[in-house]
Amino acid sequence: MTSSTKTVKLIGSESQLENLKELTIEVDVSGITKRTTKTVALNAKDNDVKSISPEQVKVTVKPSSAD
Numbered sequence: 001m002t003s004s005t006k007t008v009k010l011i012g013s014e015s016q017l018e019n020l021k022e023l024t025i026e027v028d029v030s031g032i033t034k035r036t037t038k039t040v041a042l043n044a045k046d047n048d049v050k051s052i053s054p055e056q057v058k059v060t061v062k063p064s065s066a067d
Helices: 014-019
Strands: 009-011 036-041 051-053 056-061
8 A cells, every 4th residue: 555645744742743653544445456546534533643634645555466
């Protein structure tokens, strides 16, 4: 899975930001059989910060059996 979005802006307390090592996103890949681009939400609550910008990113899912 890849994304053209390489940076995001996070807003949170100093301790929230210090503890953050990576962002977690949920991407439903069920039924994907070929390269597919999806728009997914970046959820601030799931990542324990006040806000994330942009709120959505596009990701490209390429199943291992796809060319």
